[in-house]
Each structure stands twice: as C-alpha cells, then as structure tokens.
Amino acid sequence: MxxxxxxxxxxTDEALRAAAARWQRRGLLTPAQRAAIEAAHPGQYVxxxxxxxxxxxxxxxxxxxxxxxxxxxxTAGRLPATVYGALLLLGTVAALEFAIKxxxxxxxxxxxxxxxxxIATWGFLANEISESLVAGPHxxxxxxxxxxxxxxxxxxxxxxxxxxAASLGTALWLLxxxxxxxxVGQLLLPFGLLAAAGALLWALGRLPAYAYYTYYRGAALVxxxxxxxxxxxxxxxxxxxxxxxxxxxxxxxxxxxPLAALFYVFTAVMPLLYIGLGLRRADRLLLTVGLLALAFxxxxxxxxxSLLPPEVAATLGGLLLLAGALGAxxxxxxxxxxxxxxxxxxxxxxxxxENVIIAQTAHVPAAPEVGxxxxxxxxxxxxxxxxx
Amino acid sequence: xxxxxxxxxAQLQAEGLLPxxxxxxxxxxxxxxxxxxxxxxxxxxxxxxxxxAGGAGVLVYQHLDSIGHGVIIAGISLLMSxxxxxxxxxxxxxxxxxxxxxxxxxxYLLVLSCLLFLVLEGYLQAQYGLFGQRYGxxxxxxxxxxxxxxxxxxxxxxxxxxxxxLAAWVGVSVAPLALFTGGFPSEALSGPGLLLGLALLAxxxxxxxxxxxxxxxxxxxxxGGNVALLAALxxxxxxxxxxxxxxxxLRALLVALLVLGICAGLVWYARRAQSxxxxxxxxxxxxxxxxxxxxxxxxxxxxxxxxxxxxxLYFTLSLxxxxxxxxxxxxxxxxx
Numbered sequence: 248m249x250x251x252x253x254x255x256x257x258x259t260d261e262a263l264r265a266a267a268a269r270w271q272r273r274g275l276l277t278p279a280q281r282a283a284i285e286a287a288h289p290g291q292y293v294x295x296x297x298x299x300x301x302x303x304x305x306x307x308x309x310x311x312x313x314x315x316x317x318x319x320x321x322t323a324g325r326l327p328a329t330v331y332g333a334l335l336l337l338g339t340v341a342a343l344e345f346a347i348k349x350x351x352x353x354x355x356x357x358x359x360x361x362x363x364x365x366i367a368t369w370g371f372l373a374n375e376i377s378e379s380l381v382a383g384p385h386x387x388x389x390x391x392x393x394x395x396x397x398x399x400x401x402x403x404x405x406x407x408x409x410x411x412a413a414s415l416g417t418a419l420w421l422l423x424x425x426x427x428x429x430x431v432g433q434l435l436l437p438f439g440l441l442a443a444a445g446a447l448l449w450a451l452g453r454l455p456a457y458a459y460y461t462y463y464r465g466a467a468l469v470x471x472x473x474x475x476x477x478x479x480x481x482x483x484x485x486x487x488x489x490x491x492x493x494x495x496x497x498x499x500x501x502x503x504x505p506l507a508a509l510f511y512v513f514t515a516v517m518p519l520l521y522i523g524l525g526l527r528r529a530d531r532l533l534l535t536v537g538l539l540a541l542a543f544x545x546x547x548x549x550x551x552x553s554l555l556p557p558e559v560a561a562t563l564g565g566l567l568l569l570a571g572a573l574g575a576x577x578x579x580x581x582x583x584x585x586x587x588x589x590x591x592x593x594x595x596x597x598x599x600x601e602n603v604i605i606a607q608t609a610h611v612p613a614a615p616e617v618g619x620x621x622x623x624x625x626x627x628x629x630x631x632x633x634x635x
Numbered sequence: 636x637x638x639x640x641x642x643x644x645a646q647l648q649a650e651g652l653l654p655x656x657x658x659x660x661x662x663x664x665x666x667x668x669x670x671x672x673x674x675x676x677x678x679x680x681x682x683x684x685x686x687x688a689g690g691a692g693v694l695v696y697q698h699l700d701s702i703g704h705g706v707i708i709a710g711i712s713l714l715m716s717x718x719x720x721x722x723x724x725x726x727x728x729x730x731x732x733x734x735x736x737x738x739x740x741x742x743y744l745l746v747l748s749c750l751l752f753l754v755l756e757g758y759l760q761a762q763y764g765l766f767g768q769r770y771g772x773x774x775x776x777x778x779x780x781x782x783x784x785x786x787x788x789x790x791x792x793x794x795x796x797x798x799x800x801l802a803a804w805v806g807v808s809v810a811p812l813a814l815f816t817g818g819f820p821s822e823a824l825s826g827p828g829l830l831l832g833l834a835l836l837a838x839x840x841x842x843x844x845x846x847x848x849x850x851x852x853x854x855x856x857x858x859g860g861n862v863a864l865l866a867a868l869x870x871x872x873x874x875x876x877x878x879x880x881x882x883x884x885l886r887a888l889l890v891a892l893l894v895l896g897i898c899a900g901l902v903w904y905a906r907r908a909q910s911x912x913x914x915x916x917x918x919x920x921x922x923x924x925x926x927x928x929x930x931x932x933x934x935x936x937x938x939x940x941x942x943x944x945x946x947x948l949y950f951t952l953s954l955x956x957x958x959x960x961x962x963x964x965x966x967x968x969x970x971x
Contacts, residue, residue, distance in 0.1 A: 259646070266643050275661050284652050296911075299961045306958060455638035464639065529670035538675070558693035565687030569747075572679035573740050575672070582669035588739075591671040 251462055252344070252404045253292075257353045258461045260290035292353035303356030311339065311364050332372045339365040354407070362405055366413070369397050384424075391421040402466060411466035415473050419443060433494060434505070440481035447474040468532070475521065475536045482513035485547040514544050526586065640665045680743040687714075688750035695758045708758065715751040718744035726788055733850045734789040746792050749781055753800075774804040791854050798835065798858050805831045825869040832863020836897065843904070852904070856913065860901055864920045867894045871927055881935070888931045894924035909968045918960065922953070 249255075267284045270276040276284075295303070315335060343361040346352040373393035377386045398414040401407070419440065426432035426439050451471050454460055460467075480486050487510050492501030504510065521537025524530065548554070555563070579588035644662055647653040653661075691711050698704040725741035727734045736742065756777060759765040766773045781797030784790065805827045839855030842848050871890045898921035905913035926949075933942035960967070 259643075262639065263643055263647070266640070270661055273664065275657070275664055280652070284647065287650060287652060295962070296964070299964065302958060302961045306954065309954075455642075461639065461642065526670070531670075534675065556697075558690045558697060561686045561690030562694055563690075565683045565685070565690055568679050568683030569687060569743075570683075572676050572683060575679075576676055576740055579672065579676075585667075585669050587669035587671055588673055588676055589669075589671060590673040 250404060251406070251459065252347050253353055253406075253462070255459070255462055256288070257290070257292050257294075258406075258464065260288040261294075262461055262464070263288045264290055292351040293355040293357075294353045295355060300354070300356035300359075304360045307357050307360035308364065311335075311360065314338075329372060329375050332368050332375075336365055336368045336372065339368065358405075359407065359409075362401065362407060362410065366398065366401060366410065370394060373397075384428075388421070388424055391417055391424065395421060406463045406466045408465050408469040411469050412473060415447070415470055415477075419477065427494070436490075436494075437481050437487050437510075440477060444474050444478035444481060448478065472532055472536060475533065476540075479517045479521070479536070479540045479543075482510055482517065483543065483547060484510040484514045485543075485550055514547055518544050526584075529585065677739065677743075680739070684743055684747040684750065688747065688754060691751065692754045692757070695754060696761065699762065708755070711751055711755060715748045715755065718751070719748040722748065722788065729787060730789070731847050733848075742790065742792070745784070745788055745790055746796065749777075749784065749793055749796055752780070753777060771804055774800055778804060785851075786848065789848070791851060794851055794854050795858060798854070802831060802858075802862065825866040825873075828862050828866030829870065832859045832861075832866060833897075835859025836863060836900065839904075840900070843907070853908070853910075856901065856904055857916075860897065860913070860916060863897055864894060864916075867897070868920070868923065871924070884931055884935055888928055888935070891924045891928035891931060895921060895928070898924065906968060909970055911964070911968070914964065914968060918957070922957070926953075 264285055267276060267281045271278060271281045294300075315331070318334065319331060339361045343358055343365065346358050346361065352358045370390075373390050374386075376393065377389040381389055395414065395417045398410060398417055402410050402414050422439055422443055423436060426436050432439075447470065451467055451474065454463065454467055457463075484504075484507070488501050488504050488507075491504050518537050518541035521533050521540055523537075525532075525534030525537050549560070554560070576588045579586055582589075640662065644653065644658045648655060648658050691707075694707055695704075695711070698707055722741045722745035725738040727737055756765075756773065760773055778797055778800040781793050781800055785794035785797050835855050836859040839852040839859055842855060843852040867890050871887055871894065898917040901913045901917035904910070905917065929949075930939070930942065933939050
C-alpha cells in the first residue's frame, strides 16, 4: 500500500489526455493515435467540471454541518466539545478514505470538503491540546507545530493544492513567531522569510526528478507561485517598512527602516528579474508573478512619493502601456528570441468574456450635467509610469 | 514543464503507443516552440486604453480654466482620430457573418477611439452646453454611433459599449456585476429596465435566428438577460409583499411567469450554443422565480402557513434536484 491516497494513474491519465489533445491540435499526433492513448488511459475516476465540483463541495459541507448538528441534538449536547471534535475527525477521515478507495473520487469536491473539514477539526482539537499543555505565548507556537505536522502529512498523502497553501502559510507563521521571540529575530524577519522562500523554490526545482512528480504537480505549482510571491514581498520596501512599524506598535506614520537602500534595490530589481527570467525560460508563472510584482513595486513608489497627480500618471501610464504593447505586437509578429505575439493553439480564446469586461469597466455618462465628471475613478494610479 | 513532457513521452513509448521518432519530434516541438505572449499583450493593451481613457476623462475637467487645456483637448482629439484612422484602414469588408480578425491592435484602438469620443462629448457638453438641457440626446447619439461601428467593424467590444451607453440613456446599468456594485435597481427604473432587457433579448434571438451577426447573440443575450431578469425580480419582490391584495398577487405571479419564460428561452439558447453560462443564469433566476411563484400560489389559495412549514423539506429536495441537474449538465447541453 502506497502512502499516496489516490491511485497514481489519476494524475498521469489526466496529464496524458491533456497532452495528447494538445499534440493533436498541433498536428503532431494522428487522431487514431490520440484515441489509442485515451483508450489506454481512460481516467476512470469521479472528477466532474469545475461548477459541479464547487456545488459538490458546498453540498458536502452543508451535509457535514447538518450531521454534526444532528449528533449534538441526539446526545443533547452532554458530551465535551473535544469528543464531538474527535468523532467528527474520525468520521471525516474514514469517509474520505472510503470515497477515494471505493467510489474513485479524485478531487471531485466531495473528497476536498471531507479533507478540509477534517483539517479544520484538527485545528480545533490542537488548540484544546495546546491550551491544556502550555500557557502564554507558547500556546500559539505549539498549536502551529501541531497544525504543521498534520498539514504536511495530509499534503504528502492527498497532494491537495489548498492544503499545500495552508502548509506554507503555517510554516511561515511558525517561522515568524519563532523569530519574534527576540529583538534580533525581529530585525532578521525579512531575511528569514527570504531564506525560507528561497529554500522552498530550490526544493521545488528539484522535484521533477522525483518519481511521484506528476502526483504532486498541482500542489507544487501553487507552492511555487506562493514561494515567488513571498520571496518578492519579504524584501519589498513597503512591506518591510509598514510591517516593521506594525510590529513596533504605536500606529501613526511609519519611520525609515535600517538597510533601506537594500530594500529599495530589491523592490526595483526583483520584478525585472522575474520578468526577464520568465521570458527567457518560457515560464508563464514566473512572468505573471513578475508583472504583478512590477505593478506592486510601482504602487510602493507612489505610496511614498506622489510624483505626478493621479490623472496625469494614469494618462501617461496608459499611453506608455499602449505604445509598449503595440510595439511588442508589431515586433513579435514574426517570432523573435523564442517569443511570439501569436496565440498559442492550446489556449482557448476567451474573446466573449473579454468583451463583457469592457461593458463592466467602461465609463459611460449617465445624463451628464454641467460640471459632472465622468471617466474618473482611476485615482489609485497603481498603473505603470515606466519608472525604475 | 519540460520534464513533465519528457516523462509522458517516455511512458507512451514504453507502452508502445508512440514510435521513438515521433516522440523525438514532439519533444523538439515542445522545446523550440516560441513562447506566446498573446494574452499578456492583450491584457497590456486593455489596461493601457482603460487607464488612458480614464485619466483623460479626469484631466479634461481638472484643467477646464487653465491655459494648457486647449492642448489637452487637441491631444485627445488627435489620439482619437489617429486610433480611428488606423482601425478604419485595417477594416475588413462588411459581412453578416463573423469576419476574421485582421489586427489585434486595430480592435483595441477602435475601442480607445470610442472611449475618447465619450470623453470629448462630455467635455463639449460641460463647456459649451452642446446639447443644452436635452441630456438624453447626449447618450443616445453615441449609442447609435457605437451600434453602427459595432456592425460595420464586426466588433463585440464596441457592441457591449453601445449596449452600456443605451442602458445609461434608460438609466440602468447592464454591467454583469452591477448587482454587486450598485445593488438592485430602484423600482422606478425596473419598468424601463425590463423593456430594455426584453428588447436586447429580442435582438439577440433575431441575430441568432435570422443569421444576422449570429455571434453577437452572446453579448445581446447575456447583457439583456441579466438586466431583464434583475428588473423583473425587483418588480416581483415589490409586488409580493405579504399584506397585498389579490390583484397585486396576480400581477406578481405574471411577472414570475415572465421570468420563467425568459429562463426557458435562455435554456433553449444554452442548449443550442452549448454554453454553461446561460444555463447557470437560467437555473439561478429560474429557481428564485419558481420558488416565489409557489409562495405566491400558496398565498392566493390561502395555505401560506402550511407551505412555510414544509420549507425545510422543499429546500432539501430542491437542493438535491439542483445536484442532479449539475451532474447531468453535460447531457443537458448535449456535450456528452
């Protein structure tokens, strides 16, 4: 019996079928070959479309809630809360294993809901345990340790993306609480987070060599996106300065932080590094996180220096973005440097939705009056000014 | 990514499903295929024109009395003309069918010129009172122009802009998420909103059935269905208070039936176009309307108390029915 809960074929079949469809679209496979691949990898598990999964998740959560209420009513609420918690934990884990083993659910929404409720129940029980064992600030630390152990075990067994995100959040929280025990640790907090994110990304980079890579790919993708975001945010000047001010307490205006120049450079360079590496390695995740980081860096700049009035910044930024995109479209019409402006055959066009977004965001005058201002609303000015 | 491909190819070769030469060709293609920046560039274009039009809209008013303001107006006019000229030059010959997209840049520049037109028009009204007190004219005029451009350039983005402008003339918002940003439309506007929605639905059906720009049907039906159903629900809840007399109840029942009729139409289109979104729209609104009409009927025959006691049972059973529907959604849409 393997430690992984789902049959490995679930993940492999899903990846193979998606790849076969892509290769056929690109004319690299004959339809007969694709049919043969799909016949050999039928992917026989319960995994409906996204809407049905969301509905199943909601209904399972409702059902578990109703079941808990029923159990409390039947026993007239005379048992201690921990007993109800333990029963719920045992029940959900048993149901989860049963749903996977006998009904072949593969992240259908039902098994997701059972797993999340089991972990949330453990969170409650772990809190009870921590409070009975230790006191003061150690309660939180012990609770985080207990949570992290269970989350990591669940991640290894079920490879759920949300559990992966929760594991990372808990681990970083634990790291921060540990560092904040001492004054030196508080100063080292950004560097601790940087080191943790760097270590995570390095470990994820080695994952593809691991035999079970396909099984953990979804979780790894989430971890990588969050790791990249933490790596950037931990050294972002705004986060460091405001975070430091929040930790010192007192409210009011935040003061300058030590090593400010280092964080300035980091804020400026990291997004460009992400974007450059993303383009060079054809890594869409890196590119997307880099673009978002660039927007946040510009926001950081405008947060401390109001260089231009918002409407001027929006107009100039819009012009620059427009000119840049138009130039890139023209330049990349014939592929250069391994880049192209043509659509990938594998990406399905969301043209209809895009046009509805225009209706959602367009500023249309409603019976204009003298002095009435329409077209406003971009006062944040988080857009690009092409600085740095 | 690369490692996953290598792994999958190795497995297929081991299973004898792929000859080695073909696997090597696939591996080469995956490695050397240029990296597409298509959607990133589109997002940049879209963000650019939104920021530009929004910034220009504020800029115009901020500098109404300053010296630089003539320059700003000239700049906006120039930009609008240039964008429109570029879009015109790339324009394909007119057809009632879908015209293949010639240029992404032209698509976005056309939207930009429309947005800048609204900015300039608003400026002319604010500064010179171009339309005097006839504010309606100031929104009908661009709506008509945008409808013409949408058909002439075969542009669904400009079509939704035209519909949004037309709705502004009526006084309602057709934005799909308007319910969450602006709340329910007021009762006074629900009548015009309902009429506008029904007209848009009719336009969408006509486009689909008469094969006159059938790909416009999606935009018409989504925006029209949304505004019509929302306005109808406002009328329904307004009339269906508990202490109302029989005529009001009957009228509310009629509105509920109208909602169910619209939903039936949307289901028909969803099955025809195999679209999840219309089916979900119809199911959501239809569920509310169906439940309301049951309550209304119970009220009419005087068994409201008994009906409400069965509420929990109805809730559970209808939830189960909803689940059944979701499990069979592919069959309903004839996808499976």
